[in-house]
Amino acid sequence: MPTHSMSGTAPGHARICRGCWDQMSVPIPIRGPLAVPFRVFGITRSKMNPNICTICERAFRRVKKRRHISATATILFADIRGYTRLSDRIDAIELSDIVSTFQDRCAQGIWAHDGIINKQMGDGLMAIFNFPIKIERHVEAAVTAALDIQRHCKAALATLAGRLDEETAKTLGVGVGIHSGPVEIGEFSTVRTDFTAIGSVVNLAARLEAQAAPGEILMSAECAAQAPDLTTGTSTRLLSLKGIEQPVPAHVLVAAA
Amino acid sequence: MPTHSMSGTAPGHARICRGCWDQMSVPIPIRGPLAVPFRVFGITRSKMNPNICTICERAFRRVKKRRHISATATILFADIRGYTRLSDRIDAIELSDIVSTFQDRCAQGIWAHDGIINKQMGDGLMAIFNFPIKIERHVEAAVTAALDIQRHCKAALATLAGRLDEETAKTLGVGVGIHSGPVEIGEFSTVRTDFTAIGSVVNLAARLEAQAAPGEILMSAECAAQAPDLTTGTSTRLLSLKGIEQPVPAHVLVAAA
Numbered sequence: 001m002p003t004h005s006m007s008g009t010a011p012g013h014a015r016i017c018r019g020c021w022d023q024m025s026v027p028i029p030i031r032g033p034l035a036v037p038f039r040v041f042g043i044t045r046s047k048m049n050p051n052i053c054t055i056c057e058r059a060f061r062r063v064k065k066r067r068h069i070s071a072t073a074t075i076l077f078a079d080i081r082g083y084t085r086l087s088d089r090i091d092a093i094e095l096s097d098i099v100s101t102f103q104d105r106c107a108q109g110i111w112a113h114d115g116i117i118n119k120q121m122g123d124g125l126m127a128i129f130n131f132p133i134k135i136e137r138h139v140e141a142a143v144t145a146a147l148d149i150q151r152h153c154k155a156a157l158a159t160l161a162g163r164l165d166e167e168t169a170k171t172l173g174v175g176v177g178i179h180s181g182p183v184e185i186g187e188f189s190t191v192r193t194d195f196t197a198i199g200s201v202v203n204l205a206a207r208l209e210a211q212a213a214p215g216e217i218l219m220s221a222e223c224a225a226q227a228p229d230l231t232t233g234t235s236t237r238l239l240s241l242k243g244i245e246q247p248v249p250a251h252v253l254v255a256a257a
Numbered sequence: 258m259p260t261h262s263m264s265g266t267a268p269g270h271a272r273i274c275r276g277c278w279d280q281m282s283v284p285i286p287i288r289g290p291l292a293v294p295f296r297v298f299g300i301t302r303s304k305m306n307p308n309i310c311t312i313c314e315r316a317f318r319r320v321k322k323r324r325h326i327s328a329t330a331t332i333l334f335a336d337i338r339g340y341t342r343l344s345d346r347i348d349a350i351e352l353s354d355i356v357s358t359f360q361d362r363c364a365q366g367i368w369a370h371d372g373i374i375n376k377q378m379g380d381g382l383m384a385i386f387n388f389p390i391k392i393e394r395h396v397e398a399a400v401t402a403a404l405d406i407q408r409h410c411k412a413a414l415a416t417l418a419g420r421l422d423e424e425t426a427k428t429l430g431v432g433v434g435i436h437s438g439p440v441e442i443g444e445f446s447t448v449r450t451d452f453t454a455i456g457s458v459v460n461l462a463a464r465l466e467a468q469a470a471p472g473e474i475l476m477s478a479e480c481a482a483q484a485p486d487l488t489t490g491t492s493t494r495l496l497s498l499k500g501i502e503q504p505v506p507a508h509v510l511v512a513a514a
């Protein structure tokens with residue numbers, strides 16, 4: 001078993017910001033009485049991960065005075081497969097409940113392994129592992145989080161499936177894509193200041209996710225090689241991906257029930 | 258000519274939050290000396306649009322005490338076509354400059370017509386028109402913003418294209434998708450608190466954008482009917498879209514140089 005989940009601080013329990021500590025060795029209190037004066041200046045816990053602070057979100061502009069930095073990270077994309085079809089078949093209130101449940105269960109899995117939820121967009125999200133919280137085995141952290149996500153979401157979607165027509169139920173599930181490597185981290189916009197990661201590694205993770213069938217986790221060969229304990233015996237699939245000339249071999253992982 | 262651009266407050270000039278005023282008739286100062294005490298409590302100008310405040314971003318949980326509301330809105334998606342291919346061919350610093358330029362030029366077009374930038378995700382974004390700032394002719398506002406986006410981005414991308422191989426240059430451009438109708442607006446996640454819009458109208462706008470060729474604006478028939486002055490003489494195309502059973506007729510608009 002990977003050890004990162006043991007060494008990680010449980011979400012919602014770090015007393016100082018783990019991002020500021022890992023990246024800059026600066027102790028920023030985010031819980032307890034020492035955190036109060038910081039809160040007055042708008043320095044509070046981040047919505048991306050409750051163990052980091054809002055300084056982390058702005059670190060690149062205000063603290064580092066650079067617009068972006070290079071980092072090695074693992075990028076995870078997840079979304080609800082069959083969501084478009086589903087949204088035409090159930091009412092808006094129910095749809096919003098499903099999206100909330102999905103987002104919250106994904107957050108549990110991602111935070112439990114020290115990742116951050118960097119973007120949420122409707123039925124989809126993007127998570128970053130190894131930035132700003134450093135994780136020694138960040139590919140394993142992401143793959144374990146993906147398995148958690150699949151398990152957490154499966155039960156929720158199964159309840160729903162019973163009330164849908166067969167075709168819609170069959171297409172419903174969560175798809176996950178994971179890739180790892182060098183990314184550029186920064187704000188990439190002067191109009192909004194939340195940081196993100198960009199680059200070809202991010203694009204490939206997104207493309208893998210788009211190809212994942214309901215319940216599947218698709219990861220690059222690089223990821224599979226870095227998480228051998230979690231990926232032995234997985235099947236591989238050769239994918240033709242938009243914007244990428246050569247076919248890409250993807251490792252297919254399906255969470256045990 | 259549509260009149261909304263005349264009646265809209267120039268971005269960065271409203272003294273009270275236009276969202277709080279339009280939605281709740283509450284005057285929240287966002288500029289000038291009256292705004293200072295509000296800033297102490299974290300009520301500042303929103304990154305989504307400089308004429309609305311951070312209360313708008315949280316209005317549904319903290320002010321309205323409802324988790325989501327129904328609204329009629331026009332949804333615009335835009336992204337850089339050919340981005341994946343491009344990201345394999347230029348260095349990360351240059352890529353990040355292109356993404357920043359794209360995001361900033363899109364913001365100009367969207368804010369000039371009272372829309373908000375709701376999501377930014379790498380080379381893409383989602384904008385909402387008619388919420389929280391009310392716009393009488395919100396489809397026209399979105400279409401005019403899309404034409405501005407295409408014009409603003411064209412020059413920037415043309416400079417770049419000269420340094421790329423022919424195939425990459427040819428695939429490079431901005432794609433826009435627009436659809437309008439009932440959406441659910443809310444937070445749809447307990448882990449992050451920025452509001453968004455969801456529902457089949459949002460999905461169709463995203464699907465239309467995904468099918469837009471470089472330089473194209475694809476909009477639904479509903480949108481074209483509501484913006485007749487801007488869409489007479491446009492061609493239509495029948496699209497097969499993922500998750501939608503019936504082919505969808507899309508109106509194709511290309512900005513004049």
